[in-house]
Amino acid sequence: MSKLIDSTPRADGFRMPGEFEPHRQIWMLWPQRPDNWRLGGKPAQRAWVDVASAISRFEPVTVGVNHDQYENAVNMLPGSVRVVEISNNDSWMRDCGPSFVVNDKGDVRLVDWGFNAWGGLYDGLYFPWDKDDLVAQKVAQIEQVDRYKAPLIMEGGSFHVDGEGTVLTTEECLLSPGRNPDLTREQIEEHLRDYLNVEKVIWLGKGIDPDETNGHVDDVACFVRPGVVMAAVTDDKDDWRYELLQDNLRRLRETTDAKGRKLEVITLPMPAILEITEDEAWGIDSAEGTIPRRPGDKTAASYLNFLIVNGGIILPTFDDPYDNPARGIVAGAFPDREVVTVPGREIVLGGGNVHCITQQQPRG
Amino acid sequence: MSKLIDSTPRADGFRMPGEFEPHRQIWMLWPQRPDNWRLGGKPAQRAWVDVASAISRFEPVTVGVNHDQYENAVNMLPGSVRVVEISNNDSWMRDCGPSFVVNDKGDVRLVDWGFNAWGGLYDGLYFPWDKDDLVAQKVAQIEQVDRYKAPLIMEGGSFHVDGEGTVLTTEECLLSPGRNPDLTREQIEEHLRDYLNVEKVIWLGKGIDPDETNGHVDDVACFVRPGVVMAAVTDDKDDWRYELLQDNLRRLRETTDAKGRKLEVITLPMPAILEITEDEAWGIDSAEGTIPRRPGDKTAASYLNFLIVNGGIILPTFDDPYDNPARGIVAGAFPDREVVTVPGREIVLGGGNVHCITQQQPRG
Numbered sequence: 001m002s003k004l005i006d007s008t009p010r011a012d013g014f015r016m017p018g019e020f021e022p023h024r025q026i027w028m029l030w031p032q033r034p035d036n037w038r039l040g041g042k043p044a045q046r047a048w049v050d051v052a053s054a055i056s057r058f059e060p061v062t063v064g065v066n067h068d069q070y071e072n073a074v075n076m077l078p079g080s081v082r083v084v085e086i087s088n089n090d091s092w093m094r095d096c097g098p099s100f101v102v103n104d105k106g107d108v109r110l111v112d113w114g115f116n117a118w119g120g121l122y123d124g125l126y127f128p129w130d131k132d133d134l135v136a137q138k139v140a141q142i143e144q145v146d147r148y149k150a151p152l153i154m155e156g157g158s159f160h161v162d163g164e165g166t167v168l169t170t171e172e173c174l175l176s177p178g179r180n181p182d183l184t185r186e187q188i189e190e191h192l193r194d195y196l197n198v199e200k201v202i203w204l205g206k207g208i209d210p211d212e213t214n215g216h217v218d219d220v221a222c223f224v225r226p227g228v229v230m231a232a233v234t235d236d237k238d239d240w241r242y243e244l245l246q247d248n249l250r251r252l253r254e255t256t257d258a259k260g261r262k263l264e265v266i267t268l269p270m271p272a273i274l275e276i277t278e279d280e281a282w283g284i285d286s287a288e289g290t291i292p293r294r295p296g297d298k299t300a301a302s303y304l305n306f307l308i309v310n311g312g313i314i315l316p317t318f319d320d321p322y323d324n325p326a327r328g329i330v331a332g333a334f335p336d337r338e339v340v341t342v343p344g345r346e347i348v349l350g351g352g353n354v355h356c357i358t359q360q361q362p363r364g
Numbered sequence: 365m366s367k368l369i370d371s372t373p374r375a376d377g378f379r380m381p382g383e384f385e386p387h388r389q390i391w392m393l394w395p396q397r398p399d400n401w402r403l404g405g406k407p408a409q410r411a412w413v414d415v416a417s418a419i420s421r422f423e424p425v426t427v428g429v430n431h432d433q434y435e436n437a438v439n440m441l442p443g444s445v446r447v448v449e450i451s452n453n454d455s456w457m458r459d460c461g462p463s464f465v466v467n468d469k470g471d472v473r474l475v476d477w478g479f480n481a482w483g484g485l486y487d488g489l490y491f492p493w494d495k496d497d498l499v500a501q502k503v504a505q506i507e508q509v510d511r512y513k514a515p516l517i518m519e520g521g522s523f524h525v526d527g528e529g530t531v532l533t534t535e536e537c538l539l540s541p542g543r544n545p546d547l548t549r550e551q552i553e554e555h556l557r558d559y560l561n562v563e564k565v566i567w568l569g570k571g572i573d574p575d576e577t578n579g580h581v582d583d584v585a586c587f588v589r590p591g592v593v594m595a596a597v598t599d600d601k602d603d604w605r606y607e608l609l610q611d612n613l614r615r616l617r618e619t620t621d622a623k624g625r626k627l628e629v630i631t632l633p634m635p636a637i638l639e640i641t642e643d644e645a646w647g648i649d650s651a652e653g654t655i656p657r658r659p660g661d662k663t664a665a666s667y668l669n670f671l672i673v674n675g676g677i678i679l680p681t682f683d684d685p686y687d688n689p690a691r692g693i694v695a696g697a698f699p700d701r702e703v704v705t706v707p708g709r710e711i712v713l714g715g716g717n718v719h720c721i722t723q724q725q726p727r728g
Contacts, residue, residue, distance in 0.1 A: 001444050001446075002443075002446070003443055067431075067451040070451075070498060071498070074501070074505070079366075079367055082365075082506075082508055083505050084448070084502070084505055084506055085448075085450055086449055087431040087434075134431075134435070137438070138434070138449055141438070141446055141448055142506065144446055
């Protein structure tokens, strides 16, 4: 049974666990739309197989797929991956999918946010997004977990929680006119408190992709564990991102979390700005209502977009001189986890990376 | 993990249990196609809700549904029913879905038969049937059970097993030129032995719907328990079905099962022949490649198309004088089960009944 619960996680004693807490499985969606993924989505699908295979070394994976790609997904993915039919408009499970919450008894429920393709009719990335918006409900039904319907537009990549009462997010995204223009900052904070069961909202300023997700936090900062955050930085003062990343760093160093702790901040370098090549751009369908991808467009490549799994870290790399230093910093921050790298370029061509295409279901 | 196993249930020590053995759940598919179900499928959907609700009193139910009917199915069905996305061409889970097999250790696998809409290009009922043919694989993936792919066209409604080595089927269907024209009767028997793990095939002659399923056995006979069968009969010698039902009865009384037992045969009356009315026919879409449903067409109404569930029987009734006698006979044959009746007319307008729209997954 999957009930729609007319209440809030906070009222019922449920909280969203940190990503570093134990998982039952990871959810993904299979990529295919030819106006976002080049060459009919085939290179992206190979990248998804790499990511799903890497995660499968640590915990179970379920991949949702449209009917017309069902057989192909089953045949391309390793046999250990569960493939289920979940119609979708694109493959960003982190953003269109659910956020799971747990209580102290080990019960698991999920929060079903509104989804409008990162900005709806204001500055969304495609139209329509009707299938994406049903993904959370379908996950709830497959898993038979009860569901909260949150009264706001929200993507999983726009926040991180520490599982102990703190949420990390950006003003650029959550206060964007394309999300919840009728809600004040205070009302949005109130919804975060109710649906994630947190006490403290730490507001960063901006992310690194204003035109796509409007600055999702999951490209620029995350929790390593309660009291410890990792933040992306660049040493290059000519990089347009330098100042916004420094601003985020200052905010993190000046704030405290819900428990009153000063945050320990670990900095992580950025790869060089990665541009879409002519060869990578020509095989993308041109379509009305979808943001075009052209040669020379800058992508939002970031090491910070890694995924924490049970006993591991799935880290995107970019054939960049910073790949090894970044790997070393992540390994140092997570000494009990094995860092597995996956090629991140193909995924970032579509607008995100490992974290954006996954969602953890806690063990409960 | 759901593996495709290159072997047979017989070779691996798996057998298909009788329907009267304990179930884990019942699978169904949601009806919607407007060229088979009148008035956009809405009356049929109400009938499905009745059946799913009745079954839910006894055991869990999962209903597979096309994306475009997902929200409607969730909202119409009781909250206790699990709804999952499974694209389908029509809603006959018994026939396009899997047959589950178990071993002595409690492991469960399934057999994925070929499906060609009851006769393919020879005399099938619609085209295409590509979505139906993937249903068994999708069920295997959702449930994470391993799968055998059987090398023949076969519908679940065309046979019944006693779980102890005997299968009951009809010559009219299994030897039909629309199924497996390149296989001899002996080769078909061999496949039944391999994939159901049976020793003895009991061949009845014909069923009551030559133009639809080519005489599925599940309208005319079933196992009550090992050694006991129920067989449909009519007293009306002018009924065109009289002689074929008598022929089946003779065959059942003359044969033995895999254990060498003479069969006890319980007879069950037929309802009067039920014709589609003008009012029931006008709201069905006319479509190329789909068998038309016209006023005056005779349906295959039969009480025998009931479903056995844990502790219960779901029995279709037809506002017919034989409803009560039939119910009494079924109750007498299954003294430990509660007989719950559901209106069968709307379902039979589309070509089958309760048994045709359900498939049991054994407990294992």
